[in-house]
Every structure is written in structure tokens, then in C-alpha cells.
Amino acid sequence: MDTTTATGAAGAAGAPATAGAASAAATATAGTAGAPATATAGTAGAPATATGSTATTDAAGAPAAGATGTVSATATGVATATGAATTSAAGAPAAGAAGAPAAGGAGRTAGAAATGASAPVLWGRAEQQDFRSRVRGALLGSAIGDALGAPVAGLSLNGIRETHGPRGLTELAPAYGRRGAVTAATQLTLFTVDGLIRAHVRRDTGTWHPPTDVHRAYLRWAATQRDWGPDERRADNGWLAREEWLYARRGPGRPCLTGFADDTLATLDQPKNPTARDAAAAARSAPFGLLVGWEPALVLQLAVECAVQSHGHPTAYLSAGAFAVIVHGLTRGEPLDAAVQRALGLLGARPGHQPVTDALLRAASAVTGAAPGPEAVASLASGDGRGAEDALAVAVYCALVAEDVPHGLRLAVNQGGDSTATGALCGALLGALHGETALPPAWLTALEGRAAVLELADDLALEMTQGPALHGPALITPAWLARYPRG
Template structure:
């Protein structure tokens, strides 16, 4: 499990990488916010409230426009965990699934505490962001899986019957580890998904999603990235529902004009593999980010889930500047997301200059403690 040394990153490569990281994290959050206000509605109810074309703009949720759900919250803590894993690597105690699990436990604290615990000096800066201390419809499996400090594994997963997309929606950051080999990205996403979602279709969907993001963040095509995910899943037990769903998404592209009917034919987005299929389909057929996201949220099913997944894919594919500025302007937590995205990009491209044998930045280690 290696990341590229700073020497291989030219300025243009660093700028492209940062744009894709920002695009992925902001895009996922925008898709989440776009779907949050209609997530509990059927397509008929969405059309009755917003017109025959469905919701075309942000809809108020949780008392405001642009509000995000637990999907974005958890994604941010995944990023935090990956940065902490890289920082801890200097100590020789490098085990990314453990660091991501600790980060998700910090998220779990935001779901039960009134606010940040200033006594916890090892929490880092993200866990001190007060706006995160609110419950935004997390999946039950995430709450129960992170209710104690026991680390679930693929051999002994938490919630072995949980097959919703609660682990998939937090897995885009694994794909941003562009210096890793795709099979390692897949394995890390799978191991971390099993900490809350033990059904094979749930954790393999998380692995597939991470691999697709990984390809897009490297500048590859959507189709090529999906094909790589399919090849990596083939030898894994229980892969068939996931690979079938992805193949169905690819095939649906050739079946005519995109519509909610075609999206409904991809399955029930309450299930991880079907939510992933919807996101892949909408990414492939969307004329631009706005069109793709509108397709991804106007259907029967959890609109915030499919919006999050599609937004992350589109953002990784096109970069931050392709995202609709009017939606970004109202996005809850935008400054936090940007700050974390830039920290991730800096750690992955310039980590040795922040913490290493030749240099040390005390401020960085306060933001991302090794403890």
C-alpha cells in the first residue's frame, strides 16, 4: 500500500488532483443536498410537489436549503481517517482500516453528544466542527455498527444482513488514493464497509464504487473504470448481484432516452448494488453535472443516496469547476468540505514535507494527531 512520493507530482498534476478531490467531495455533498429534501417521497409525490419534471433545484431539508445528510458527514470522517492513517505511517503503526474506524467512531460521537469534547486533544479539527453535531438520518446499520469500539472485519463483519448503501455512500475517498493499485483500493473499501455492513453485496458495492472513483480520479473513462471494478470483483464470493447490477447499468445506456422509468428498471436503490447502478447510469447518460444529478434524485427511492454517489462520480470525472455554482453557494458545510479536500490533496502529494525525517509541521500534527 503505497502513495506516490512528492517528487513525482508536478505542479499541473497536483492542481488536477486537487480539482478532482474537491470535485468528488463537493459533488457528493451537492448530490446529497439535492436529494435530501425529496428522499422520503415517491416519484409521483415529487412531481406533485415540484412539477412534471420533478425537483430541478435544491429543496429545503432539516430547516434549510442545501442541507446534507449523514452520507456527507461520514464521507468527511472517512477523509479524516485516511489523512490520519498517512500521518501515523511515520510511527510504523500503519493500519488504514483501524484509522478509518477510529474516524467513524468520532462521527458516531457527533450523533450522541451535544457538541465537541474540548478535552479530547486527539480528536483533531474535524471533530470540533459544531455543525456536524446533528443527526441527519444515518442508516441504522451505521449507528449499530459503530455503537462500540469492536472492529468488524470481512471474516467477522458487523451487521451481516445489512445490505443498504450506508457504507457505499462514505466510500468515495478511498478512490482518491490515486497512488494505490486498484485492487488495494477495493480491499480497503471492502474492509472498512464491513465495519458496519456485513452483507457481501453491501461491502462489495463499496469496493466497486471506490474503484470506479479511483479510475475517474486518474483521468480514465467511466466505462473503463466500471470494467475494472467488474474484473476485480469476479473472484470474490457473493459478487454476482453487484456485477449484474453494474452490467445492467452499462446496458441501460443503449436503451434510449434517460428517464425515471429506466432508472426504476435498475432495481431498488434501498439496496447497495442497485443504488450504485443508478449512480453509474446517471453519470454515463447525464449531459452535464446538473442533468446527471437531476436524473439521479428524481425516482422512487432514497434520492440522497443516489445523489451522493452520482455527485461524487461526476465531481471526480469533471473536477470542481463543473459543479453548478448556485448549488455550491448554498451547500451546508462548504468551507469545511473545501478545507478537508485541500488537506487531503496536500497530504497525498506533499506529506513528507509535513511530517517526515527531514521536516515536521507541528500545526499539521495538531490538525491530524497521531494518537
């Protein structure tokens, strides 16, 4: 087993401290806002990679900015905090509560003091409210887009017009026996959030490997596809797995069912379903973009590592990573076109990126072409329109040209590709961009599971902004631990 020295800063409950210079020193104190003195970079036998002389995790859990490793489970190593911390000014998240953002509408923070045992909570009330609105917007928007696209899933554009009239689908229509029904895309998105919150909670025990916690959450989703209802004997299921409405099969793809059929943790070197290239992995990846305290490159890496648990084709997992980076930029307050450019820049270093890069470039260039409409959307597809890269291109284009949320979502689902995925992807983008108040009230009212989506969104926002007040090595809020067990 390799032992390396951690260079992560012990920021308040999760974000490394920065000083704004090329490197900043901070003093990591055991128990400081949730940062243990010894951080084990991995759980369940799958520690984080350490490829250089520095460890790839910081004392609070997020991978150390500027570190040469990743959050992948491809090597065995234990990171031991020695008290000194160094972060790169080029990419370290700003210090704050459990991931305070560095810049943008949801994250104007001042940066932590370079010395001192504890970094202060830097979220102002306005920043917290803006961040929560964007988190709600992303998750509710994704669910609304999913529900709008569900009735036309599998139909061609002509088929949609024959069924719903020459304008296509313009309002929520019945699917799975009701209006506003969501599909497996929303179910898995919710379990992604559940896994990310648990990863932060379990960090208090000295272990940190988010892909493991997200994978465990996906296994809990898989149980909802097999069982009749919640297993009350499983105390470690948490509250989400006890939601009875989630115990319904809503068109899950075969890669998801087979990928989460056992507890084997896939890696980039050994992904599951290496030929699976549909958009299901991307459609569940918006929550990774809500980790606003992370460097964008690490958001991409985490999304990719979680995507390969079911989708091993590069276009599928890189589409998931690029989508997460775009959501991340929007949640930080960046314009959509700037967030897309950031994703393009990060994709360039990834093997097999070209189809995804080309898809995003097509989406960006189409904005200045013909007037928005089904024909313009159809021109974005490189093949049959059902690959992850095509769904991402459609979602980005529709979000770029949208006059408002309903216009963008109608444009996204009225096409012959994967309408549930394009709706979910576009909805998350528009929701993160504009916040929850931009979402159409009539569609929100009819949305299946709206209360649970809202509850989970607020819990994620609470964990990201107020995590130190909820849990830590020397602090446990029983109600929070009951909702998000460490097991």
C-alpha cells in the first residue's frame, strides 16, 4: 500500500482554503470543521489514485487542487495529513462550508485566511439563497424535462405530430398512467444526490471516495427496480430509499440494470458495458455540477467515474462529464456559452473526446444559423440522434436559444431522438441558469414526486452551505444522520 502526504487544505467542512497566490499555505487541524487529521483516500477497498508526490485528496475531502491524481479507484494509497497544506491558485475551490463556490452568482466568496486552524463560513445569506434556487432549479428542471419528454419517447418527429398535432407536444401529457410522470432518469438523478450527500457525511469518519458512495446509491436504486417496496429492516437505506413512489420501473435502460446488478465498482480502465453509448448516464449527472466548491476538472472526473458504472463508451461517459461541467459553471453564475467553452477546454485532454467536442461545437454554431425549430434540432444529430453526444448537443442548443423554460423544453423534446434525456438535460441547464422561479408553475404542480425532489434539493444545498453545523468528527446531528447514514 502506498503512503503519500496530503497537500489538501482543511477548509470549512469541505472546501480547501485558498489565498489567491500561486500557492497558499494553511494549517490543517484535526477536527477542524470536519477535516480529520488522517484522511483515508478511499473506501470499500477502492482508494483514490495518488500518482505523484502529493495526495489527490485534501483534508476535507475534495481532491487537492493541482494534484496529479484523480478521484478514481485505480490504485491503493492512504493519504496522511501532516498539518501543512498547499493548494493551486489555478483551481482550488474557495474556502467555505462544504464547498463554498469561488465565483459567480451563487458564489461570491472572499477566500479563507491562509493561516489559522479553522476557515470561516463564507456563505452570505444572498449567496445561500441564490445557490439554493439554482440547485432547486437544476433538479426540478431536470425532472420537468424528463416528464415532458416521457410521453413521446421512441416516437419520430412525424409520430409526435400525428399524436399531438402539428405543433407537437406543448404540455405535459399522460405517461405511465398519469401526467407529470418521471422516468428512470429522474430516479437515478435523485439517488446521485443522495450518494453525494452521504459522501460528505461519511468523510467525518476519515474516509473519502465519492464514486463508492454514489455507486452504493445506485445499488439502492437498483433495489427499487426489484423489490415491491421499501425494506424497513434496512436502517442504512436512509429516507430516499423509503419513498414508495420510487419503486416503479420507468423505462430503465439495459446498461443501468446490468451495470448496477452487483456491487463491483467499475473504473475507467475496466468500465461496465463498454459499448453502451446512450444518454442515460449523462441524464443523471446534473448533481455533480452542483458541487460548486470543486475545480471544474474534478467535477468532470467524478462524473466520468460514476458514469462508467453503467456506460463504458467514451462518448457516453465524456458527455456525462461535459454536462456536469456546464451545470457547474451555470450554478456558479457563468453564462451558458462560457460554461460550454470551459467544458470544451477540459474535454480536449481526454482520449475519445472528439465526438462529444464536435457535438458541442455543432450546438454552439447552430445558434447563429437557421431560426430555432425542429429542423434545426434535427441537424444537430451525427447519427440516429440517440447517442449521448447528440442528446447533449440538442439540450445545449435548446437552452442557448430558449426564450424561456417552456420554449426551450418544448424544442428539446419535439424531435426523434431520446426525448426524455434531451428534456432532462435541457431542463437541468435552464434550471441551473435561471433558478427555480423560472420554471412553469403548471408543470411543477403536476410533477410526480415534486415534494421529494424539493426536499432533496434543499438537503443538498444545506449540506453544501451548512455542513459543519450538521455533522463532523465531534458533532453529530441525529436527524441528519438518520436521513443520510454513514453506512
